[in-house]
Amino acid sequence: xxxxxxxxxxxxxxxxxxxxxxAPVALIIYQSFFDLGHHFTLGNYSAYFQSATxxxxxxxxxxxxxxxxxxxxxxxxxxxxxxHGLKHRQLxxxxxxxxxxxxILLKAYAFIGIFSQAGLANQFLSFIGIGxxxxxxxxxxxxxxxxxxxxxxxxxxxxxxxxxxxxxxINASQDLGASGWQTFTKVVFPLTLPGVKAGVQxxxxxxxxxxxxxxxxxxxxxxxxxxxxxxxxxxxxNWGMGSTIGVVLIIAMVVVMLxxxxxxxxxxxxx
Amino acid sequence: MTQPIIELKxxxxxxxxxxxxxxxxxxxxxxxxxxxxxPSGCGKTTILRIIAGFSDATEGDVLFAGKRLNKVPANxxxxxxxxxxxxxxxxxxxAENVAFGLTLKKMPKAEIAERVAQALxxxxxxxxxxxxxxxxxxxxxQRIAIARAIVMQPKVLLLDEPxxxxxxxxxxxxxxxxxxxxxxxxxxxxFVTHDQEEALAMSDEIFVMNQGEVLQxxxxxxxxxEPINHFVADFIGESNILQGKMLGDFQVAFGxxxxxxxxxxxxxxxxxxxxxxxxxxxxxxxxxxxLTVTIDTQLFRGNYYEIAATDNLGNDWxxxxxxxxxxxxxxxxxxxxxxxxxxxFGEKEAEFDARLETYxxxxxxxxxxx
Numbered sequence: 001x002x003x004x005x006x007x008x009x010x011x012x013x014x015x016x017x018x019x020x021x022x023a024p025v026a027l028i029i030y031q032s033f034f035d036l037g038h039h040f041t042l043g044n045y046s047a048y049f050q051s052a053t054x055x056x057x058x059x060x061x062x063x064x065x066x067x068x069x070x071x072x073x074x075x076x077x078x079x080x081x082x083x084h085g086l087k088h089r090q091l092x093x094x095x096x097x098x099x100x101x102x103x104i105l106l107k108a109y110a111f112i113g114i115f116s117q118a119g120l121a122n123q124f125l126s127f128i129g130i131g132x133x134x135x136x137x138x139x140x141x142x143x144x145x146x147x148x149x150x151x152x153x154x155x156x157x158x159x160x161x162x163x164x165x166x167x168x169x170i171n172a173s174q175d176l177g178a179s180g181w182q183t184f185t186k187v188v189f190p191l192t193l194p195g196v197k198a199g200v201q202x203x204x205x206x207x208x209x210x211x212x213x214x215x216x217x218x219x220x221x222x223x224x225x226x227x228x229x230x231x232x233x234x235x236x237x238n239w240g241m242g243s244t245i246g247v248v249l250i251i252a253m254v255v256v257m258l259x260x261x262x263x264x265x266x267x268x269x270x271x
Numbered sequence: 272m273t274q275p276i277i278e279l280k281x282x283x284x285x286x287x288x289x290x291x292x293x294x295x296x297x298x299x300x301x302x303x304x305x306x307x308x309x310p311s312g313c314g315k316t317t318i319l320r321i322i323a324g325f326s327d328a329t330e331g332d333v334l335f336a337g338k339r340l341n342k343v344p345a346n347x348x349x350x351x352x353x354x355x356x357x358x359x360x361x362x363x364x365x366a367e368n369v370a371f372g373l374t375l376k377k378m379p380k381a382e383i384a385e386r387v388a389q390a391l392x393x394x395x396x397x398x399x400x401x402x403x404x405x406x407x408x409x410x411x412x413q414r415i416a417i418a419r420a421i422v423m424q425p426k427v428l429l430l431d432e433p434x435x436x437x438x439x440x441x442x443x444x445x446x447x448x449x450x451x452x453x454x455x456x457x458x459x460x461x462f463v464t465h466d467q468e469e470a471l472a473m474s475d476e477i478f479v480m481n482q483g484e485v486l487q488x489x490x491x492x493x494x495x496x497e498p499i500n501h502f503v504a505d506f507i508g509e510s511n512i513l514q515g516k517m518l519g520d521f522q523v524a525f526g527x528x529x530x531x532x533x534x535x536x537x538x539x540x541x542x543x544x545x546x547x548x549x550x551x552x553x554x555x556x557x558x559x560x561x562l563t564v565t566i567d568t569q570l571f572r573g574n575y576y577e578i579a580a581t582d583n584l585g586n587d588w589x590x591x592x593x594x595x596x597x598x599x600x601x602x603x604x605x606x607x608x609x610x611x612x613x614x615x616f617g618e619k620e621a622e623f624d625a626r627l628e629t630y631x632x633x634x635x636x637x638x639x640x641x
Contacts, residue, residue, distance in 0.1 A: 168358035171325050174345040175352045176372030176423065186371075190362045 025250065031243035044244035054228075058248065061224040064143065065207035069154075071147045072203050073196065076154035080195075083155070084162040093159055100152045108216045111145050112136060115217070137219025145217045146210060153206075154199035161195025162188075197260040205253045225249050274337055276301045276426055276459050277322060282331035284317055284483075291317050293483040294331070299427070299461060304453045306462045308470040309480030310506070315463045318480075319429050322461065323352050336426070351420035352429040356436070357412045359404045365391070365415055366400035372423045390422035391415075393452070410441045417449075421456060428453075430462045434469065446472050467507045471495060479503050487620050495548075499623050500614055504546045511547045511588055515613075516540065520630065523613055526562055527584055534613035535630035544614045549577070549591040551610035560603020564588050566596045580604075 035041045048054045083092050099107070114120045115136040125131025135141050169191060173183040211226035220227070225245055232242030279297035283290065292314045299305055307315040320326035321333060324345030333340040340348065351372075359368050366387050373383045391397050394414035399407070407415065413433060420428055430449075434442045450473050453460045464470055470477050471491040478488045487499040498504035504512055515525030520535035525545050537543065557563045564580035571577075578590040580602070588604070596602055618626075 166356070166358065168354050168356055169360060171323075171345070172352070172354055172358035172360070172419075173371075174325070175323060175350075176419070177346045177375045178371075179346055182375060187360060191360075 028243045028246045028250070031239050032247050034240045036238055036240065041240070044240045047241070048244050048248065054245070057223050057228055058225060060222060061208050061226070062252070064139075064146075064222055064224060065204050065210075067143055068146045068150060068207045069200055069204040071143065072150045072154045073199065075147070076151055076199060077158055077196065079151075080155045080158035080162060084159055093155075096155055097152050104149060105212060105216075107149060108145065108213055111141075111148075111217055115141055136217065137221065139218065139222060142213060142218030142222055146207060146213055149213070150203040150207065153202040157198035157202065158192060158195040161192035161198075165191055200260050201257060204256055208252060209249055273300060275299060275334075276336055277461070278332075278334040278337075279318070279321075279328075280332045280334065282318075282321065282328045282333065284314070284321065284326070285329045291483050292321075292328075295483075295485055297478065297485065299459050301426070301459055302457045304450065304460045304462065304473060304475045306464060306470040306474040306477045307480060308464060308467060308477050308507075311465055313480040314483040315465075315480050316431055319352070319431055319461065319463050322427070323350055323429055324348050349425055350427045350429060351423045351425040352431065353416045353420050353433045355431045355433065357416040357433075359412055359415055359419070361404050363404070364400065365396070365402050365404065365407070368404065368415060369400075369419045369422050371419065386422055390418040393421065393455075394418045409436055410445070413437065413445065417452070421452075425458065427459045427461060428456075430460060432463055432465070434464070435466075442469070449473060471507070479506065481506075485620075487623075497612055497627075498546060498614065499618065499620055500616075501544055504544075504612075504614065509549045509589055509591070511549065511552075513545045513547070513586055515543055515545045517543050517613065521608070523611065526582055526586060528562065530561065530611060531608040532611040532613055533609045534611075536626040537613065537615055541615065544616070546612040546614060547606060547610055549589040550575075551606055552588070552590045552592075552604045553606070554578075554590065554592050554594065554596060555603045555605050557601055557603045559605065561605050563601055563603050564590075566598055566600045566602060568598060569596060571595075 032044055033040055033042065035043055079096070083089050083096070086092050112119075116122070117132055117136075119135075121135055122132035125133055165188065169187050170183055173187045178186065208224070209226035209229070210224060211230045214220060214222050214224055214227050225248065229242045229245050229249070232238045232245065275298045277297070277299040279295055282292055282295045282297075284292040295314075295318065297318070307318060309315050317326060321328050322340075324340075324343065328341065335343075335348065335350070360371065363371070369387045369390055370383050373386060378386075387400065388397065391400060394417055396411060396414050396418070399411065399415070404412065404415070413436075416433070433449075434445050437445060446469060449460070449462075462470075462473065471494075474491055476488060477491055477494050479486045479494060481502050487494055487503050489497075494503065495508055498507060498510075501512060504510045513525045515523050517537045517539055518524055518529060519539045520537075521532055523530055523532045523534070523543065523545060532545075562582055564582045567579045567581055569576050569578040572591075575591045575593055576595050578592055578596055580588040580590060582588060590604065615623075
């Protein structure tokens with residue numbers, strides 16, 4: 001009886017897993033072994049690993065994802081730390097999360113307006129006498145907007161890690177003679193590192209396959225793996241090659257997961 | 272007269288309109304085991320946090336060896352704390368935890384290693400240095416928390432209910448060990464607990480607190496034998512508390528009879544409360560009794576019977592007796608004058624001490640005359 005009940009509860013999750021995780025991954029792997037003429041081939045992979053263009057693109061993706069993650073982290077940790085110390089911190093946190101409820105395309109188009117030749121940013125630069133400048137379609141603007149979009153996803157896990165941190169640890173550290181900075185570097189940061197890792201996973205992996213922003217804000221100067229997949233599926237119709245890049249992307253995600261995963265389970269609070 | 276190591280002078284703590292501590296005065300001498308005892312929410316942990324430096328006094332001064340400590344941050348006080356949940360750093364090994372404070376002082380590595388080993392030996396966990404915190408039992412974590420604090424060689428060690436998470440047997444063991452440790456180190460311990468047995472067993476001196484005030488301070492014997500008011504009598508140990516009336520010096524009436532007692536200096540006719548400890552009551556025949564009671568129920572507690580009884584005025588009595596009684600039986604109870612303790616309503620500790628002094632002197636004089 002109870003066994004059957006448990007099975008019933010598994011159905012939605014099982015369906016989800018089969019339809020949206022297992023099936024697509026299997027299809028992508030399957031597709032990646034076919035050439036344009038629907039013949040079985042390993043050519044896509046050999047092409048990928050022998051082509052300087054693809055490898056450079058991969059490096060580019062990883063590099064830009066790294067930069068975006070780095071900047072996101074540099075902004076998010078102090079922000080989360082600051083928010084956590086505030087009185088109505090849940091409200092302030094909500095205000096940070098609010099922009100994620102708006103579609104990413106809308107935000108991208110908004111930035112096109114802001115960064116354009118006659119946009120707000122250039123109006124300001126002109127006002128202080130150093131404008132107008134080319135802001136849109138630069139790598140800097142791409143990184144800026146991507147960082148802006150990813151920040152909430154980094155702040156949230158770090159904030160939660162800080163929230164889970166038993167304040168007794170901070171007291172204990174002070175009690176043993178640690179200054180505020182020593183307490184932070186030796187106790188608070190190491191104990192909230194799981195939150196940072198979760199944030200890195202949430203930011204780095206999606207950043208690898210960003211493609212709308214690369215076009216709308218970056219002006220297609222940065223071709224990431226995401227852009228390449230889109231081109232292959234929608235423009236050149238080379239589904240095999242697109243799938244191959246997809247497989248590479250999936251492997252990259254697994255690697256990142258393994259690198260940022262917890263080697264040893266260590267909790268934030270003692271029990 | 273030695274210089275007190277810690278003094279609290281008129282310390283008040285308020286959170287908004289909520290007063291946590293009301294004008295607390297406290298003096299701690301070097302090398303003494305003190306306990307702050309009171310129910311949860313009485314402000315005892317707040318006192319600890321103010322001394323440790325985690326919290327500021329709204330009013331009043333905190334002195335360390337005569338010097339004002341209010342503005343000194345927690346990390347610069349020569350005071351260490353053993354926390355209630357131990358607060359051992361989970362990302363460090365046992366030895367790293369114990370060494371934490373010394374490392375911050377930039378002490379040479381060899382000296383750190385030596386002092387860590389010494390501290391671990393002192394808490395009987397010499398071989399545990401390389402272990403992870405999560406691999407320790409509650410009792411072991413407790414000892415490491417103590418080692419981490421005493422390795423700093425503080426003048427005062429603050430202990431915030433450190434035994435509350437341990438089981439009863441381990442708790443008793445740790446009571447002996449803590450007492451032993453304090454005597455060996457010769458430093459001042461300020462121990463916070465809500466467990467009166469723990470306080471009585473370990474302390475040189477107890478501060479009984481309730482609702483942000485220190486009600487009474489003294490040796491465990493003083494507080495047990497001469498509680499200042501209903502709250503203290505009730506909170507510390509088991510007690511029979513009866514309504515009565517003072518008839519004159521060393522004469523009190525309760526339960527419909529007049530009795531000789533050992534208290535004086537209270538105006539005749541004043542309503543008072545009388546405390547009699549259950550273990551001071553003896554069962555006897557109704558003929559020889561000072562009072563007769565009817566047995567209601569009894570519980571066997573191993574080393575004694577806990578007997579509940581009612582007298583003919585309806586007062587409830589608790590009696591601890593080595594021998595059992597019969598339910599429903601009419602028995603007599605006896606007690607000695609010094610087993611009675613008379614408490615005045617609303618008397619403060621200073622007034623109580625002053626009154627005690629007046630008649631204890633006269634008592635001595637009468638002894639001299641005879």
